[in-house]
Amino acid sequence: MGEIGDDFITGLERIMDARGLRAAPLSEAAGLSKSFIRDLRRGKAASPKLDTAMKIARALDMSVEEILAAANGPGAGRLTIAIAGKVGAGARVPVFDAYEKGDGPQVECPPGLSPHGVVAVEIVGDSMEPVYSAGDLLFYSRPAHEGVPSEAVGRRCVCECERGLGWVKLVKLGSEPGYFHLIALNPDAENQHDVRLKWAAPVRLHWPADLVKRV
Secondary structure (H helix, E strand, C coil), X not given: CCECCHHHHHHHHHHHHHHCCCHHHHHHHCCCCCCHHHHHHCCCCCXXXXXXXHHHHHHCCCCHHHHHHCCCCCCCCCCEEEEEEEECCCCCCCCCCCCCCCCCCEEECCCCCCCXXXXXXXXXXXXXXXXXXXXXXXXXXXCCCCECCHHHCCCEEEEEECCCCEEEEEEEECCCCCCXXXXXXXXXXXXXXXXXXXXXXXXXXXECHHHCCEC
């Protein structure tokens, strides 16, 4: 297989700097020698062959093409995540999925989080205080379009009920299969019992409003 070229190294450097990644752990995660990426960045190694570049890309949860693209254009190397919509704790805030998939506002990907398969929702209102505040972002992944995976039970989740409303609740098993108790994050708010959910996804990261960088 042929070599990739210098754009791959440039893109890799920008992505590593944006995420705060170190060379040795990334090399090991890619199944390469501990010094491989360090030597690559220092010009002590030739541009990687395609199969090696693919190993590095997989370790970053990216494609080779995306790493190459990070080397070019304004804002190159800046990874972004789309806001899927807004979500509140009360039924009077049916604003989840306010944007078409991928068409929502973009925010910079927080350090240490891969943008692939990840979306965010913005908190509205103060009904989730003191846990989450208005303007905060919650990042989550949905491996499956529908359903409630076992890892969602017992965790704070972004979820959608059968009425099409978006919620952020602690999800617990209901009294019958297919039903769930939704526990409010605010101790003064009302819990919901035996609710049918279209889907639920555990919150992977909470990003306070003052740290959010919109693109």
